[in-house]
Amino acid sequence: MRTLETKRLIMRAWSMEDAKSLYEYAKHPDVGPHAGWKPHADIEESKEVLRDILLPVEAWAVIYKETGEIIGNIALENDRIRPDLLSKELGYGLKHEWWGKGIITEASKEVIRYGFEDLKLEVIAIHTSEVNKRSQRVIEKCGFKYEGLLRNSCRIFTGEKRNSYVFSLLAEEWEK
Ligand SMILES: CC(C)(COP(=O)(O)OP(=O)(O)OC[C@H]1O[C@@H](n2cnc3c(N)ncnc32)[C@H](O)[C@@H]1OP(=O)(O)O)[C@@H](O)C(=O)NCCC(=O)NCCS
Structure with a gap:
């Protein structure tokens, strides 16, 4: 996978050496639960997540250029509902103190460009919970179209069932 760059950010592949930085981002009680x-x-748990979840997929550590700090994660994973297409699902999360500065919108736009231009994807999809208004705003700013509501789409770590809003962006829409 390629390292990506925007005005404020570098996005590069995670490595096992990033466990402490991942922990600093992922320990906050208000970050993970929004994404399930x-x-x-x-740090042991962050090492397991790196090994089992982030390293096997196309996931980038989001780094603030000016300081070199890892401030989030962004990933393209297999699209759960379109196995016959060149389609990926976008996912992301940001360190709590960095919320509301346009960081994930900036990162997402570059990952979307990479997905369509370099990977030649036909579709990029994203699922989010009904209550995740911040993520819905990022999705809107990136130009995704609303597809519908998946009822009881997943069971999160608390055991609770969640509905998901599903959005997508088609290659031909993005090119326009
Ligand atoms: C979702 C998340 C990645 C957004 O990252 P971010 O860099 O803060 O996003 P941006 O700053 O690009 O955009 C956030 C937008 O939400 C808006 N917003 C903030 N709080 C809001 C609220 N309560 N209701 C509606 N919109 C809200 C902001 O005003 C901003 O929109 P604007 O640019 O029009 O002002 C971040 O909040 C996060 O890590 N959340 C926890 C993990 C998560 O939810 N992951 C996604 C799972 S689908």
């Missing part, structure tokens, strides 16, 4: 995952309890 449990806040990390310790």
